[in-house]
Amino acid sequence: MAKDGELIMKFGKLFSFRGGLNLAKYQHEPADTTIGITGIPERLIFPLQQHIGEPAEPVVNVGDKVLKGQLIAQATGPISAPVHASSSGTITAISDYPVPHASGLKASCIELHTDGCDQWIADRKIIGNTYKQLSPIELGEHIHQAGIVGMGGAGFPTNIKLNAGQQNAVDTLIINGAECEPWVSCDDMLMRERPAEIIIGAQIMMHALHARRCIIAIEDNKPAACSSLKNTINSLKPQADSNNNPGTLEIIEVPTIYPTGGEKQLIKILTNKEIANKELPQNSGIICHNVATATAVYRAIFCAEPLISRLITITGDIPHSQNREVLIGTPAGDLIEMGGGQRSALKQIIMGGPMMGIALQSDETPVIKTTFCLIGQTRKSTLVDITNKNILPCIRCGACADVCPAQLLPQQLYWYARARDFKKIKDYSLSDCIECGFCDYVCPSNIPLVQYYRYAKAEIFSLEKEKQKSDIARTRHEFHLSRLQREKEERAARHKQKINKLAARRPAIDSPAIDSPAMDSPEQKKSPPHTAINTAQNNKNIETP
Amino acid sequence: MLTTILVLCLLGTAFGLLLGYAAQRFKVEGDPVVNEIDALLPQTQCGQCSYPGCRPYAEAMANEEADINQCPPGGEATINALADLLGREAKPLNPELAANQPDTDIKTVAVIDEQTCIGCTLCIQACPVDAILGASKQMHTVIAQECTGCDLCLPPCPVDCIDMVAIKTDLKTWKTTYPDQTSRQEWQRMAS
Numbered sequence: 001m002a003k004d005g006e007l008i009m010k011f012g013k014l015f016s017f018r019g020g021l022n023l024a025k026y027q028h029e030p031a032d033t034t035i036g037i038t039g040i041p042e043r044l045i046f047p048l049q050q051h052i053g054e055p056a057e058p059v060v061n062v063g064d065k066v067l068k069g070q071l072i073a074q075a076t077g078p079i080s081a082p083v084h085a086s087s088s089g090t091i092t093a094i095s096d097y098p099v100p101h102a103s104g105l106k107a108s109c110i111e112l113h114t115d116g117c118d119q120w121i122a123d124r125k126i127i128g129n130t131y132k133q134l135s136p137i138e139l140g141e142h143i144h145q146a147g148i149v150g151m152g153g154a155g156f157p158t159n160i161k162l163n164a165g166q167q168n169a170v171d172t173l174i175i176n177g178a179e180c181e182p183w184v185s186c187d188d189m190l191m192r193e194r195p196a197e198i199i200i201g202a203q204i205m206m207h208a209l210h211a212r213r214c215i216i217a218i219e220d221n222k223p224a225a226c227s228s229l230k231n232t233i234n235s236l237k238p239q240a241d242s243n244n245n246p247g248t249l250e251i252i253e254v255p256t257i258y259p260t261g262g263e264k265q266l267i268k269i270l271t272n273k274e275i276a277n278k279e280l281p282q283n284s285g286i287i288c289h290n291v292a293t294a295t296a297v298y299r300a301i302f303c304a305e306p307l308i309s310r311l312i313t314i315t316g317d318i319p320h321s322q323n324r325e326v327l328i329g330t331p332a333g334d335l336i337e338m339g340g341g342q343r344s345a346l347k348q349i350i351m352g353g354p355m356m357g358i359a360l361q362s363d364e365t366p367v368i369k370t371t372f373c374l375i376g377q378t379r380k381s382t383l384v385d386i387t388n389k390n391i392l393p394c395i396r397c398g399a400c401a402d403v404c405p406a407q408l409l410p411q412q413l414y415w416y417a418r419a420r421d422f423k424k425i426k427d428y429s430l431s432d433c434i435e436c437g438f439c440d441y442v443c444p445s446n447i448p449l450v451q452y453y454r455y456a457k458a459e460i461f462s463l464e465k466e467k468q469k470s471d472i473a474r475t476r477h478e479f480h481l482s483r484l485q486r487e488k489e490e491r492a493a494r495h496k497q498k499i500n501k502l503a504a505r506r507p508a509i510d511s512p513a514i515d516s517p518a519m520d521s522p523e524q525k526k527s528p529p530h531t532a533i534n535t536a537q538n539n540k541n542i543e544t545p
Numbered sequence: 546m547l548t549t550i551l552v553l554c555l556l557g558t559a560f561g562l563l564l565g566y567a568a569q570r571f572k573v574e575g576d577p578v579v580n581e582i583d584a585l586l587p588q589t590q591c592g593q594c595s596y597p598g599c600r601p602y603a604e605a606m607a608n609e610e611a612d613i614n615q616c617p618p619g620g621e622a623t624i625n626a627l628a629d630l631l632g633r634e635a636k637p638l639n640p641e642l643a644a645n646q647p648d649t650d651i652k653t654v655a656v657i658d659e660q661t662c663i664g665c666t667l668c669i670q671a672c673p674v675d676a677i678l679g680a681s682k683q684m685h686t687v688i689a690q691e692c693t694g695c696d697l698c699l700p701p702c703p704v705d706c707i708d709m710v711a712i713k714t715d716l717k718t719w720k721t722t723y724p725d726q727t728s729r730q731e732w733q734r735m736a737s
Contacts, residue, residue, distance in 0.1 A: 049716065099716070101716055101719075102721065103714075103716065103719040105714065105715065105716060105719060107715065107716050448724050451721070451724035452724055454721040455720075455721045455722065455723050455724060457721075458719075458720035458721045459720065462718075462720055466587070469588075469693075470586075470587050470588035470693075471588070472691070473588035473589065473590065473674050473691070473693050474583070474588045474599070476674040476675055476676070476691060477588065477590045477598060477599075477673050477674050479675070480672075480673055480674060480675050481598075483675075
């Protein structure tokens with residue numbers, strides 16, 4: 001890459017991470033090189049959980065008329081994100097629908113029948129360039145209200161990462177344009193077609209984080225995206241100077257190696273910093289955001305548009321693969337049909353890239369905020385084409401360990417997952433596995449390794465939850481026993497008090513001959529009820545005459 | 546000769562005192578093995594092991610009075626963990642107890658039919674973890690989050706209004722299944 005004046009300040013050299021491979025041979029260019037606009041589908045389905053954290057809570061009822069951009073479900077709890085209607089129409093149901101999840105289960109969603117008018121809500125407040133006067137917290141609140149979550153696939157609420165600057169000094173903002181999964185090209189398209197939105201979005205993020213510099217990382221197989229961003233920085237530069245923007249914006253090309261787009265891998269390449277297990281990048285002064293998230297932030301601040309649409313790649317065994325701007329909530333099957341594919345001909349639809357994507361159980365499953373790719377397939381196969389092959393025994397070739405970008409020992413993890421030895425597998429840092437699928441891809445024995453890791457992760461997680469639950473049950477049971485004991489003692493004490501009272505009254509009424517020491521006699525102590533009856537009888541005897 | 550005996554005696558006394566002091570200073574209250582066993586048990590407090598709760602069963606195991614295969618809610622995983630801890634041979638769950646609990650993987654929670662409940666408080670008294678809320682002649686309800694699914698509230702209910710309901714799998718409780726050969730054959734059949 002040629003140096004382009006002072007705009008592209010290279011680090012001197014890039015670093016590398018261990019493992020990974022170049023999958024460029026699988027990259028196919030979409031047939032159409034512009035962003036396709038999709039129409040408004042007849043119905044939209046909005047899952048309440050499109051992000052990491054607590055699901056949103058509906059604020060509309062069945063039968064309500066909603067407008068485009070209207071809040072239909074609000075965030076609950078500290079880690080959550082609201083959901084907005086992506087077109088105008090009528091709410092027809094709030095119930096369970098298929099959602100993009102590996103389980104294929106249904107989860108609660110809001111169904112909207114569109115009216116075709118696509119009418120926006122009236123009171124949209126555009127912040128525009130005045131965002132510089134807002135505090136990071138206020139800015140974060142605006143971004144939260146717009147329902148923005150990480151659009152690279154993880155779906156972590158963006159405002160939380162943007163307010164991380166409050167606790168940690170964040171020095172570097174990385175805008176992740178290293179779209180590493182083969183077949184996927186929507187981020188590439190976004191960088192080519194809408195560079196200004198990305199750069200202004202990045203500037204807003206820098207302002208919120210008080211970051212000193214921003215790196216836009218692009219893979220070196222996307223020269224068009226790179227030059228388009230460079231030109232935009234050039235044209236925006238005078239304006240940035242006049243606003244006295246202290247931060248620097250750099251574009252850095254990174255090698256095309258899967259999985260460069262992984263957060264930890266990208267940070268390692270750019271800064272040579274390794275993020276430790278269970279550490280967050282912000283503790284090292286780095287925050288990573290996807291290019292699409294930067295665009296969404298720009299649109300929220302400059303167009304008062306919540307996150308209601310996104311760019312996705314529609315590809316696979318369909319005649320017309322394309323990158324399209326798609327309304328959130330559009331059923332996947334509709335989009336495949338728009339690409340010329342026939343629903344009936346498809347064996348399965350994969351949501352996500354060919355390496356890490358999940359097979360959808362139903363073509364009614366909607367596109368959500370984190371969907372970046374749909375692959376329609378006429379036969380079940382992916383790059384990691386293991387479903388059609390027989391599993392052979394592990395021959396300890398070590399190919400998986402060579403490619404593992406997390407520097408784990410996949411075969412050891414495999415043995416322990418197979419043997420359900422979760423204690424041991426934790427010692428081998430299973431939690432660091434990013435499930436990139438490379439070990440599956442290179443395994444000569446066709447072992448579904450990632451399947452085993454996912455199984456072990458889920459088991460470990462549920463065992464931990466059960467342990468917590470049983471600890472609570474234990475303390476509750478101990479409290480229960482101590483409460484019973486206390487109640488018993490209290491009852492005994494009350495009983496004794498009553499007897500004493502009666503005994504004290506008796507000598508006063510009856511005769512002074514019986515004195516109190518008699519109460520302490522062992523016989524009476526042993527059988528207090530008997531004494532009580534006696535006393536009662538005595539009292540009766542007194543009353544009768 | 547005399548010096549040797551004297552030195553040995555002195556050494557013996559010194560170490561004896563040291564040991565005696567250490568025994569007092571680092572005295573462990575209770576039996577730590579019981580705590581370790583108790584930590585492995587599922588804490589349902591269901592009493593299916595014939596002991597009145599998990600801790601009494603743990604004590605019995607520590608005293609080698611009880612076998613390690615008496616806990617149906619814990620199932621195979623608990624038996625294996627106990628076998629590891631106590632250095633005993635793992636064995637299948639006691640068949641008599643296994644008959645009561647067909648599938649240990651299905652977690653249940655008690656649900657009170659609030660229309661039928663007469664407010665007798667008997668189930669409240671039976672609940673080992675105080676997970677039932679209510680008062681005399683008032684409707685009762687189960688705090689589902691705290692319920693261990695022990696079934697102990699079922700027998701005392703005079704109107705039979707308590708049901709054990711299996712907890713539904715949702716996105717949060719769903720687990721990836723073990724990738725065995727049969728499920729793969731299933732995929733292959735679907736793929737072809």
